[in-house]
Amino acid sequence: MLRVLVADDQDLFRGGFSMILDAQPDITVVGEASDGVEAVRAAAELQPDVVLMDIRMPTMDGVEATRRIRAATSARVLVLTMFDLDEYVYAALGAGASGFLLKDAHRDELVRAVRVVAAGEGLLAPTVTRRLIETLAQGGHAVPRLKARLDELTVRERETLTQVARGLSNAEIAAELVVSEHTVKTHVSNLLTKLGLRDRAQAVVFAYESGLAVPGSPSQE
Secondary structure: OEEEEEEOOOHHHHHHHHHHHHOOOOEEEEEEEOOHHHHHHHHHHHOOOEEEEEOOOOOOOHHHHHHHHHHHOOOEEEEEEOOOOHHHHHHHHHHOOOEEEEOOOOHHHHHHHHHHHHOOOOEEOHHHHHHHHHHHHHOOOOOHHHHHHHHHOOHHHHHHHHHHHOOOOHHHHHHHHOOOHHHHHHHHHHHHHHHOOOOHHHHHHHHHHOOOOOOOOHHHO
16 A cells, blocks of 8 residues: 655645545555645654655745655655746756656546656656756756766667656557567666666656757657
């Protein structure tokens, strides 16, 4: 059973998310928090598997709360917000969030996102991924030291990382590269380990910052 803590300063959102998740047979909401301070305290006391974290909250925002929770617990954080602004994407990922989903997502997307993050994978909403790519494209040239680290990867691992940067799932990558899904999982696990990355969300950022993936190239269409 996946244990989830819901942190949001708006009762309507907090209650709605809790109701949706509690209705799932494999998920239970173990607690709620109305601000970042409460979220940090509750995460330490309840030890959830996933914290559903709002960005804009009083007392302590979701970014700082995420940073503290990740430093003190094993909980993974899925950020939910109404704002798909680049500053929040970077701030949340930098603080250790494993997923970033907009509040207007369908309930099925929310449930899937919690399960994906709990399983150790990263997740970015499609609109967030597009904005992230656009911002990275404006950043100029690839970071040399990151580009050099690509040499640690095999050809297949580099191909897999490129597809991960497109936002494809393991099944979609398997179809694209004509290999088994198990093989893709192995490649993803290996490249994350070699590059010292936490999850797919970090892998997307790395792929663009290293220059492996190029916004606007045919592979990104």
